[in-house]
Amino acid sequence: MKEKLIQLGERAFGLAKNLGELSRRGPAMSETQRFLLLSIVIGIFAGLVVVCFHISIEFLSWSTIHSSGSHSWLSTVLWPALGGGVSYLLVMTIFPAARGSGVNNTKAALYVSDGYVPFHSVPGKFIASTISIGSGNPMGPEDPALQMGAGVASLLGRLFHLTRENMRLIAPVGAAAGIGAAFNTPITAVLFVMEEVVASWNAGVLGSIVLSAVSAVVVSRWYLGDDPLFRVPQFELTHPSELIVYAAIGIVGGVLSAYFARWAGRLRRRAIGMPMRTRFGLPIYAGMIVGAVGVWMPEILGAGYGAIDSALHDRFPWHILILLGLLKMITASMCFSVGTPGGMFAPTLFIGAMFGGGLGALAQLYSPFPTSTAGAYVLVGIGTFFAGLFRAPMTSIFMVFEISASYVIILPVMIANTISYLISRRLQHESLFHIIAHQDGLDLPSVEEQREAPILSVEDAMASGSSRVLRPDMTVAKALAQMESGALQQALIALRPGVWGWVDKGRLETILAQGADGERLDASIRGEVGEHLYPDLSLDSALRLFRTYPILPVSSRANPKELRGSLTLDDVHRAYGIESSRQR
Amino acid sequence: MAVRHICLICHNEIPHAGASCPHCKTRLSSVVGATPQLLVIIFAVMIASFVGTGFLNGSFRAERSARARIHLQTARTLSDYGLHERAVSQFRESLTYAPNDIGTRLGMAQSLYYLDRLSEAENHLLNLIEAAPTLADANRLLARIAERDNRLDDAIHYYRMAIHGEWRVSPQQNRIRTRFELTALLEQRGEDMQATGELVDLLRESPDDARIRKRIGRHFLRVGSPNHALQVFEEIAARDPADGEAHAGVGEAEFDLEQYYSARTAFQRALRLLPGDTEIQQRLELLDQIRALDPTYRPYGNALAAAERYRRAREVLGRVVKVIERCVNPYAGPEFVGPPRPVPGSLQPWFEQAREQLERRLSATDDRIAAVISLAEELWARRQDVCGSADPAGEPLTHVMSKLAS
Numbered sequence: 001m002k003e004k005l006i007q008l009g010e011r012a013f014g015l016a017k018n019l020g021e022l023s024r025r026g027p028a029m030s031e032t033q034r035f036l037l038l039s040i041v042i043g044i045f046a047g048l049v050v051v052c053f054h055i056s057i058e059f060l061s062w063s064t065i066h067s068s069g070s071h072s073w074l075s076t077v078l079w080p081a082l083g084g085g086v087s088y089l090l091v092m093t094i095f096p097a098a099r100g101s102g103v104n105n106t107k108a109a110l111y112v113s114d115g116y117v118p119f120h121s122v123p124g125k126f127i128a129s130t131i132s133i134g135s136g137n138p139m140g141p142e143d144p145a146l147q148m149g150a151g152v153a154s155l156l157g158r159l160f161h162l163t164r165e166n167m168r169l170i171a172p173v174g175a176a177a178g179i180g181a182a183f184n185t186p187i188t189a190v191l192f193v194m195e196e197v198v199a200s201w202n203a204g205v206l207g208s209i210v211l212s213a214v215s216a217v218v219v220s221r222w223y224l225g226d227d228p229l230f231r232v233p234q235f236e237l238t239h240p241s242e243l244i245v246y247a248a249i250g251i252v253g254g255v256l257s258a259y260f261a262r263w264a265g266r267l268r269r270r271a272i273g274m275p276m277r278t279r280f281g282l283p284i285y286a287g288m289i290v291g292a293v294g295v296w297m298p299e300i301l302g303a304g305y306g307a308i309d310s311a312l313h314d315r316f317p318w319h320i321l322i323l324l325g326l327l328k329m330i331t332a333s334m335c336f337s338v339g340t341p342g343g344m345f346a347p348t349l350f351i352g353a354m355f356g357g358g359l360g361a362l363a364q365l366y367s368p369f370p371t372s373t374a375g376a377y378v379l380v381g382i383g384t385f386f387a388g389l390f391r392a393p394m395t396s397i398f399m400v401f402e403i404s405a406s407y408v409i410i411l412p413v414m415i416a417n418t419i420s421y422l423i424s425r426r427l428q429h430e431s432l433f434h435i436i437a438h439q440d441g442l443d444l445p446s447v448e449e450q451r452e453a454p455i456l457s458v459e460d461a462m463a464s465g466s467s468r469v470l471r472p473d474m475t476v477a478k479a480l481a482q483m484e485s486g487a488l489q490q491a492l493i494a495l496r497p498g499v500w501g502w503v504d505k506g507r508l509e510t511i512l513a514q515g516a517d518g519e520r521l522d523a524s525i526r527g528e529v530g531e532h533l534y535p536d537l538s539l540d541s542a543l544r545l546f547r548t549y550p551i552l553p554v555s556s557r558a559n560p561k562e563l564r565g566s567l568t569l570d571d572v573h574r575a576y577g578i579e580s581s582r583q584r
Numbered sequence: 585m586a587v588r589h590i591c592l593i594c595h596n597e598i599p600h601a602g603a604s605c606p607h608c609k610t611r612l613s614s615v616v617g618a619t620p621q622l623l624v625i626i627f628a629v630m631i632a633s634f635v636g637t638g639f640l641n642g643s644f645r646a647e648r649s650a651r652a653r654i655h656l657q658t659a660r661t662l663s664d665y666g667l668h669e670r671a672v673s674q675f676r677e678s679l680t681y682a683p684n685d686i687g688t689r690l691g692m693a694q695s696l697y698y699l700d701r702l703s704e705a706e707n708h709l710l711n712l713i714e715a716a717p718t719l720a721d722a723n724r725l726l727a728r729i730a731e732r733d734n735r736l737d738d739a740i741h742y743y744r745m746a747i748h749g750e751w752r753v754s755p756q757q758n759r760i761r762t763r764f765e766l767t768a769l770l771e772q773r774g775e776d777m778q779a780t781g782e783l784v785d786l787l788r789e790s791p792d793d794a795r796i797r798k799r800i801g802r803h804f805l806r807v808g809s810p811n812h813a814l815q816v817f818e819e820i821a822a823r824d825p826a827d828g829e830a831h832a833g834v835g836e837a838e839f840d841l842e843q844y845y846s847a848r849t850a851f852q853r854a855l856r857l858l859p860g861d862t863e864i865q866q867r868l869e870l871l872d873q874i875r876a877l878d879p880t881y882r883p884y885g886n887a888l889a890a891a892e893r894y895r896r897a898r899e900v901l902g903r904v905v906k907v908i909e910r911c912v913n914p915y916a917g918p919e920f921v922g923p924p925r926p927v928p929g930s931l932q933p934w935f936e937q938a939r940e941q942l943e944r945r946l947s948a949t950d951d952r953i954a955a956v957i958s959l960a961e962e963l964w965a966r967r968q969d970v971c972g973s974a975d976p977a978g979e980p981l982t983h984v985m986s987k988l989a990s
Contacts (some may be wrong), residue, residue, distance in 0.1 A: 041626065048633045055644045062651070066680075159622060223641045227684060233710035306680050313707040375707055 032204045035166050036211055039173050042156055043212035046149035046177035047219025053126055053148065054182070054224065057141055057302075060134025065294070065301050076136070077291035080301070083135020084287030084340045087128040088280065091341055095124025102147030102175070102343065104437045107197055107444045109171035114164055115154055117171050122151035128341040136301040138290055138332045138350075139342020142182040146343075149178020149216065169205055172197045176209045177216035183345075184220055184229060185402035188395055189213040195392040196433070199450040229403040230309050235376035236408055241369040243415060246380055248363075249356045250416035253384025254423025256355065257348075260329060261389055261428050265435035267337035272439060282338035290331045300328050303346035308353045308382070312375040318361035321374070325354030344432065348386045349403075356381010356416070379404055380412045387417040388424030391431040391448045396421070458542050459535035461575035462554045462565040469494055469563065470503070472522035479521045480508040490551035490568055493525050498561030500532070500553045501525035529553060535564055539572055546572070652682035659691060668695040686712060687752070690721055702729050713745075720749030724762050736773055740766065760790055767803050776807040783807065787816065794820050794827065801833050810840035828857030832864050842987045844871055844881070873980035877903075878987060879957060894948030897956040898941070900988075903981045904960045904967070905938050911971035928970060934963050961988055 064079040091099045097118040102125070109117045129144035153174020157167050172193045180189030190206075190213050198205060237243075271282055293300055299307035311321060332347035360377020379400065387396035396417045401407050430438075430446075437444045469492045470479050483491055483505050493501040503525050511519060531545050533554045545552055546569045556562040659674035675692035682688060689708050696705035706729050712722040727742030743766035751758045763786045770779035783803050790796045797816055804813035817833030824830065835850035848871050855864045875881055879896035881888060888896070908931065941956055964985045 041630070044630060045633065048630075048637050051637050052640060055640055058644065059647075062647070156626075159626070223637060225684075231683060231711045233707040234714055309683075310676070313711070314701075314704040373703055373707060 034160070035162065035169075035204065036207055038156060038160055038162070038170075039208035039212040040215045042149070042153040042170070042174050043177040043180075043215025044219055045152045045156070046145075046174055046212065047181045047216035049122065049126070049148050049152060050145045050178055050181035050216065051220055051223045053130065053141060053145060054220075056126070056130040057134045060130055061136070061302055064134060065136040065298070073295040076295045076298070076301075077288055079287075080136040080290040080294065081284045081287030083131050083133075084137050084283035084290075084335065084338075085280075087132035087135075087137075087341045088283040088339055090128045090131070091124060091339070092280070095120055095128060097121035098124025098128055098144075098147075098341065099339070100440060101433060101436050102143040102145075102150070102178075103196060103433050104440065104442065104444060105147050106150040106171045106175045107433075107437075108442060109150060109154060110168055110197065111444055112442070115157055115162075115167035115170045117147070117151045117154035117174075119151055119155045122148045122155075125151070125341070129343075132341040133302060135287070136290065136294060137287055137335050137340050137342060138300050138302065138304065138328055138347055139335055139340060140303050140344065140346025140349075141342070142179055142345035143343020144341065145178040145182035146175045147178065149174035149176070149181070149212075153177070153212070169198070169208065172205075173208045173212045177212040180213035181216040181220040183399070183403060184217060184224070184226070185399060186210075186213040186217045188399040188402050189217075191395040191398055192392055195395050196390065196447055199445060199447045228405040229305060230312055230379075232312055232379055232404040232406045233373070233375055234408065235372055235379065235406065237411065238372050239369045241367075242363075242371055243412065245360060245363040245367065245371065245377065246412035246416045247419055249359050249377060249381050250384050250419030251423060252355055252359060253352055253381065253416065253420035254388045255427065256329070256351070257385045257388025257420065258424040258427035260333060260351075260385075261424075261430070261432040261435060264333040264337055264432065265439070267333060268436065269439055271338045279339070283335070283340045286331075286334045286338045286340060290335065293327055293331055297324060297327055299324055300331055300350075304328065304350040305346065308350055308378065311353055311357045311378045314374050316357070316361075316374075318358045318365070318374070321354045321358035321361060321378075325351050325358060328354065344389070345386070348389050349382050352381045352383060352385030353378045354381070356384060376409060376412075379406070380409060380416050383413060383417045384420040388420040389432050391421065391425065393417055393421040456539045456575050457535065458533045458537045458539060458554055458567055459565075461539055461542075461571040462533075462535065462567045463571060464565040466563055468492055468551065468566045470521055472501070472520070472525075474521045476508050476511045476516065476519045476521060479503070480505070480512060483508065489570070492529065492551055492553055492563075492566055493521055494563075495522065495525075495528065498555075500529040500563075501527065502529050502549060502551050504550060532560065533567060539575060542567060543572060648681045652678045652685060652688070655681070656685070656688050656691070659688075659695075663691060663695050666698075668698045671695045672699065684715075686716065686719065686722075690719075690725070693722070693725055697725060697729060702732060705729060717745070718749040720746040720751045720755075720758065720762070723749050724758070724765070727762075727765070731769060736769065739769055743769065756789070756791070760786060760796065763789075764799070764803070767807075771803070771806055776809075779807040780804070780809045780812065783809070783812065787812075794824065794830070798829055798833060801837075805833075805836050805840060808840075810837040813837040814841065826857060828854045828861070831857060832861070832867075835864070835867065839867065839871065842983075842990070844875055844878075845883070847871060848875075870979055870983075874983050877980050878984045879953065880988065890948040890950065890953065893953050894956070897953050897960065900981070900984060901938055901956050901960040901963075902942055904963045904985070905935070905942065907981070908935070908963060908967050908970060911967065930969060931963070931966055934959065934966065938963060957988060961985070964989075 064083070065076065097105075098121045105117065105121070109115050125144040125147050129139070129141060133139050133141055150171040151174065153170045154167075157170035162170060175197060176189045176193040178189075179192055180186045183189065190209050193209055194206075198209075271279065274282070290301070299310070307324065310316065311324075316324070328347055328350050332344065332351070335342070336344055336347075357374045357378035359381070360371070361374040363377070364371045364374060382403070383396035383400040386399065387393045390396075397410075397413055400413045400417075401410070425448075431448065434444070434446050467486060468488055468490070470482060472493050472495055474482070479491070483489075488505065490502060490504045493503060495501050501522070503521065529549050529552060531549065531552060533542050533545070533552050534557050535554055536557070542552065551566055551568045553563055554565040554567055556564050655674045655678035659671045659678060662668070662671035662674060672692055672695045675688055675695060678685070678688045679692065689712055693705040693708040693712075696702075696708070706726065709722045709726045709729070712719055713726070716722075723742045723746035727739045727746060730736070730739035730742055743762060746762045747759055747766065763782055767779050767782045767786070770776075770782065783800055787797070787800050790800065797820055801813045801816035801820075804810070804816060814834060814837035817830050817837055820827055821830035821834055831850050831854035835847045835854055838844075838847035838850055848868065851864050851868050851871065855861060855868065858864065875883075877896060877899060879888070879893045879900060881896075887893075912928075938959055941959060946952060
């Protein structure tokens with residue numbers, strides 16, 4: 001046995017040595033390739049951390065809220081209070097880097113600290129969140145998992161001395177791994193990071209995020225099994241009129257998520273404004289309230305996935321579903337605001353599921369058309385609150401599919417989540433993450449705002465038609481006269497179909513001053529324009545070309561030889577509302 | 585951990601990032617920061633983490649299984665005592681630890697079914713068959729739920745899935761029981777052909793157990809397959825001549841086949857073996873009434889005398905007329921005051937003819953007998969117009985008319 005272990009060790013060392021040798025000898029792999037490879041390593045480590053995190057929470061909850069020996073009301077009240085207090089104390093004293101939202105910390109790493117996430121935030125989040133969630137506080141493990149993934153990634157990035165550019169992106173790569181492993185949902189993880197954390201990405205970034213998420217999920221499934229988060233019975237859309245109910249679920253989800261964000265933000269601001277001594281007590285009081293509610297409604301304790309599963313199987317009547325949703329809203333927002341460690345992903349799923357199920361069960365009772373079982377509405381409701389609160393509609397849609405492994409109700413999910421997202425945006429301008437970031441003194445970019453910022457395109461600035469086009473056989477004098485009459489500084493010369501030259505007024509004036517006013521225009525051109533624009537291109541991309549050419553032809557995509565107009569730097573300035581140099 | 589910069593073109597070392605390569609003058613460089621030691625450390629940490637997580641996961645799984653087992657045992661005990669509400673909560677606890685355990689989910693669905701929480705039970709079962717479509721236990725319970733919800737097509741589908749599925753315990757016994765349930769459902773829906781098919785399969789699959797076979801025989805009778813029933817009961821009776829139930833079954837089958845003589849013999853044999861059986865006695869009495877009324881009856885294979893056949897034919901016609909009169913005037917009796925309602929116009933000519941036949945007393949010829957019988961049949965066939973679903977005809981007349989029609 002010992003010899004075998006030694007042999008195995010030698011082989012491993014040999015392999016690593018070869019890898020090292022490969023690395024020492026030179027870049028057999030480019031930086032991008034190494035980054036991709038590192039993404040897999042990050043995924044593996046993040047997956048391992050999240051598996052341990054999951055197991056630790058379970059172990060702790062078996063000793064506390066699910067303890068078979070001590071099922072007294074007093075222990076149910078005290079465990080969340082104790083867990084909240086201890087975990088808060090830990091993050092305030094020993095692990096300050098583990099404070100706050102994992103999403104915002106990851107975004108801060110990307111936009112503020114060049115990808116640096118302090119490694120002690122990983123054990124900090126691990127221990128504090130395990131204690132908090134395992135003792136029954138109504139928080140979720142996904143957001144801490146996300147930050148742990150980012151922390152692991154940042155450490156590995158530093159060890160591998162990545163370039164600054166790649167170092168910045170390493171935290172989101174780890175975040176995707178963390179969330180993927182926690183939810184057992186690789187697509188959701190990738191989409192969430194794309195929708196919420198990384199505003200601009202290319203194939204390399206996407207590849208890294210996908211690789212890390214997939215490898216983390218593989219590790220997670222290796223240990224915890226490949227079952228989806230929920231076991232969803234077979235559902236189908238029984239009647240087209242049912243879509244009205246699904247739309248109503250979306251409306252309710254949107255309204256509630258908007259007010260929830262507002263309320264939780266206000267509550268958090270008030271909690272932050274309290275004296276430090278009082279703040280230490282808040283998680284304990286919040287935990288006590290959670291415990292007191294848990295005595296009566298144990299479903300709200302912890303992440304609450306078991307209760308969602310029960311709701312999916314039609315366990316609860318409509319009034320219990322709505323009550324559970326309300327109680328979770330109150331308790332989760334309370335714990336979140338006072339700083340109890342844990343994430344808001346699981347609570348949002350819970351709240352959405354319960355309200356969706358409640359409305360669905362009501363529809364079953366009173367609607368004039370046939371309806372599905374309440375479980376179908378629970379499933380659709382799951383993503384509505386999430387879409388509204390986190391402003392991640394695509395993630396919310398794919399998340400429902402992935403956590404349920406059920407693709408049969410794509411239409412209702414899309415309708416409900418989109419409605420919820422739109423209503424929430426309308427009622428509440430900022431997302432929850434944004435509110436928290438502002439309260440923490442950070443001004444992190446909102447991916448949603450970046451995504452929706454109006455982009456000026458070439459057609460917004462260009463001069464249409466051929467007013468700036470001169471014939472090549474014109475004389476210089478005639479051309480100058482035409483430019484002066486049109487107040488043009490530059491003009492295009494149509495050399496051949498699809499081939500353009502350019503000339504500026506100064507050049508023509510010089511030629512004229514030299515007395516060559518009868519010279520043909522094609523003899524005096526400054527050069528051919530080697531580029532052309534299309535009307536849909538952004539002005540940003542057009543700007544790069546003005547370093548070489550003062551005027552650019554704008555062609556039709558259907559026929560690049562066909563001129564649609566022309567663009568000059570002054571046109572661009574005008575579109576951006578900047579006074580041009582001539583005007584100045 | 586030395587960090588070095590390598591030229592991307594010629595792979596030679598360059599002094600720092602951004603510097604031009606001394607060999608090829610390019611400025612493209614790559615950072616190489618992973619020394620063998622670092623890779624070994626990371627590799628070792630990864631292996632150690634895998635092993636550590638494996639151990640942790642092992643103990644987690646063991647603890648989870650143990651907890652699931654305890655709750656499952658408690659749930660089963662509670663369920664056995666009929667305490668389904670408490671059993672469900674224990675099953676639920678068990679499922680939180682072992683969500684994929686088929687037995688637990690099935691047990692919970694069973695308890696929910698007994699608690700009449702059909703929708704919840706159905707959802708759990710649908711979960712199960714989504715993962716294992718051939719799980720017979722789940723399919724049978726789904727069939728029962730569908731039957732209770734009056735979704736009979738679904739119920740039949742699930743019963744069939746259960747019959748051809750995989751049973752966790754006692755497959756043969758469960759399959760037989762399920763086929764019986766399906767047959768009963770098909771009988772209820774009046775799908776006699778399908779029910780007969782199921783019973784034929786059941787007969788082929790069932791063990792050589794007289795109790796089961798007699799049950800199959802009785803179902804054959806109910807779905808109108810007296811030939812199959814006769815075969816089944818005769819076999820049992822041949823094997824055990826002291827089995828009174830088998831002889832009674834033979835009697836019933838013969839009766840349905842309108843073999844009144846053989847039926848009587850079988851019933852008599854059955855009554856000798858089961859002397860106190862009132863049902864068999866009633867059957868014998870009915871047989872005697874039919875034999876006394878049936879104009880086509882051939883005792884010992886010989887036809888009755890023409891006069892007797894004529895008398896019986898007139899008797900049959902008279903009873904049919906009375907049936908129709910009773911349908912037209914259901915409250916007619918000594919306390920009835922007022923004129924009786926007339927027979928509907930559509931029946932009137934036939935009715936007049938019947939009255940005429942009954943009033944005339946002519947000598948019996950084959951033609952006259954046939955005419956009377958034919959008239960009785962005509963009226964019998966048309967009685968639906970006035971009687972509807974309520975049929976006030978007595979059993980002997982019904983049997984005789986059915987025999988005449990056949």
